[in-house]
Amino acid sequence: MASRNLILAFESSCDETSVSVVEDGHKILSNIIATQIDSHQRFGGVVPEVASRHHIEQITRCLDEALDQANVTYDDLKAVAITYGPGLVGSLLVGVSAAKAVAWAHHLPLVPVNHMAGHIYAARFVNEFVFPQMALLVSGGHTEIVYMKDEYSFEILGETRDDAAGEAYDKIGRVLGVSYPAGKTIDEWAHAGHDTFHFPRAMEKDHNYDFSFSGLKSAFINTFHNAEQRGETLDRNDLAASFQQSVVDVLVEKTLKALQQYPVKQLILAGGVAANQGLRERLEADVTRQFPTVTLIKAPLKLCGDNAAMIGAAGEVAYRKGQRADMSLNAMPGLSF
Amino acid sequence: MKILAIDTSNHPLSIAITDDDQLIATTTLNLTKNHSIYVMPTIEKLVAIAGWQPADLDRIVVAKGPGSYTGVRIAVTTAKTLADTLQIDLVGVSSLKVIGAHVAQLQAGRPTIVIFNARRNNVFAAGYQAQQGQMNEWLAQQHMSFEDLLQLVEERQEAVSMVGEFDAQFDEQVAQSPAHSLITRLPANYAIPSAYDLAILGRSAQPVTQLDEFVPDYLRITEAEANWQKKHPGELKQSYVREV
Numbered sequence A: 001m002a003s004r005n006l007i008l009a010f011e012s013s014c015d016e017t018s019v020s021v022v023e024d025g026h027k028i029l030s031n032i033i034a035t036q037i038d039s040h041q042r043f044g045g046v047v048p049e050v051a052s053r054h055h056i057e058q059i060t061r062c063l064d065e066a067l068d069q070a071n072v073t074y075d076d077l078k079a080v081a082i083t084y085g086p087g088l089v090g091s092l093l094v095g096v097s098a099a100k101a102v103a104w105a106h107h108l109p110l111v112p113v114n115h116m117a118g119h120i121y122a123a124r125f126v127n128e129f130v131f132p133q134m135a136l137l138v139s140g141g142h143t144e145i146v147y148m149k150d151e152y153s154f155e156i157l158g159e160t161r162d163d164a165a166g167e168a169y170d171k172i173g174r175v176l177g178v179s180y181p182a183g184k185t186i187d188e189w190a191h192a193g194h195d196t197f198h199f200p201r202a203m204e205k206d207h208n209y210d211f212s213f214s215g216l217k218s219a220f221i222n223t224f225h226n227a228e229q230r231g232e233t234l235d236r237n238d239l240a241a242s243f244q245q246s247v248v249d250v251l252v253e254k255t256l257k258a259l260q261q262y263p264v265k266q267l268i269l270a271g272g273v274a275a276n277q278g279l280r281e282r283l284e285a286d287v288t289r290q291f292p293t294v295t296l297i298k299a300p301l302k303l304c305g306d307n308a309a310m311i312g313a314a315g316e317v318a319y320r321k322g323q324r325a326d327m328s329l330n331a332m333p334g335l336s337f
Numbered sequence B: 001m002k003i004l005a006i007d008t009s010n011h012p013l014s015i016a017i018t019d020d021d022q023l024i025a026t027t028t029l030n031l032t033k034n035h036s037i038y039v040m041p042t043i044e045k046l047v048a049i050a051g052w053q054p055a056d057l058d059r060i061v062v063a064k065g066p067g068s069y070t071g072v073r074i075a076v077t078t079a080k081t082l083a084d085t086l087q088i089d090l091v092g093v094s095s096l097k098v099i100g101a102h103v104a105q106l107q108a109g110r111p112t113i114v115i116f117n118a119r120r121n122n123v124f125a126a127g128y129q130a131q132q133g134q135m136n137e138w139l140a141q142q143h144m145s146f147e148d149l150l151q152l153v154e155e156r157q158e159a160v161s162m163v164g165e166f167d168a169q170f171d172e173q174v175a176q177s178p179a180h181s182l183i184t185r186l187p188a189n190y191a192i193p194s195a196y197d198l199a200i201l202g203r204s205a206q207p208v209t210q211l212d213e214f215v216p217d218y219l220r221i222t223e224a225e226a227n228w229q230k231k232h233p234g235e236l237k238q239s240y241v242r243e244v
């Protein structure tokens, strides 16, 4: 048995092929990420079959580079961690097949990891976790508030009923002529504008922690098209700012409400949309003011998007908890906590 | 030479381990397309039965397509990663040839056409012919309409055997084709690939030199890609993936 606590992790759930070596669950020795974003930009979104084809082009190169950069051999490893869901089935299958092959070839335990747990554990590279804990997970495919009573226990308090926040960004981005993925550009424009349109804040008054962004999306598109028909051009910065303000308001208010009912020691902000500056700033300000005893841990910008290091961090905990998969492990595209 | 051969190109899954040309153990399933569940457990079991260790393997041979995109990808990812991680040779063989070469040997010089159903009346097809102890390619593997395939047989005026994934529509088209008297349709049991045949084909073949670049032979670009290329002639780049 290897003496160092090293996890080799694979992630291929969407359009990033990534392999990483993580030490002790919180030290990145390597984190190779091959992104296909330039390819899917041509189609205005991720095309599943194209994504699967890119993953298979990259997988062994990423694996070899991850080990090289970490300067370790298979003998040094403790386990292989793998994202098995949620995600695109064809994409997941490339990572799952590769991880199983490596685990079998080197007699290593195989540790299955939920992609969303991975996003949460991206924050483990910033701070040690103290429980109970809550996470606001916002990405292209998911918007969830998750409560963690203990290490590696996950309870969804609320989730989106329609579009994920990231999806809503991409959809209004398309209307504004912003190429996929739109989040970063909208965020930049929003900083230069003001909330002048006052779009609806969906479900703010409802007594639950679920989200909905389809009403906001429709209101935005109607406003834009009505102006277009009148021959008016609306200020894109104000449009972006108004949209973003509405998204951020809903995300932050639901989270603050959840914090009231579930006292926690730490709040984690993670997922692809957690890179949004508007959201980061607002959550920081509100949590500090209203919940001074709660520590906000924002996933590092570099680790908000999909990457294998976060799977390694979660995988290290799952490994200690004794979670194992055998060689029949399959991709679970609809996996939930 | 200890060989592991893997074929999950279509519904059947076939795995074999051989020592040179000698079969040690093989398993063929014909249950489902959900190969992800069965590939590695079958490999694990066969290698254990042989009393081998993964590190004892010298070569991986894989059916690299055409076929079901997902099926081919599971076999190729598994094979490619095993070869990479064990630092051993990898050989890719056409999935059509796995069936075609074997059947053609039994056809005494008569060309054998293998077809996989590629939907919408299209097929992945290839033809093989055994002549003087050699296996010749009578028809290079390609994606084509079933109509075009029948027309090709008609033009060549050569009696052929056909084997593969037939559906009722294909049978009817054969019956109505002017080439129908040239075509002998072999029964379905000839269409089940054997990884033992795959191992034999791969034993003497040249291994892959650029392992990282090894990908399935899909024989067809995706619809999204085809539409994009039509709208953007000459804009296709060498690579669309970059490290960040």
Ligand SMILES: [Zn+2]
Pocket (backbone or CB within 6 Å): A115, A119, A139, A272, A305, A306
């Ligand atoms: Zn993600």
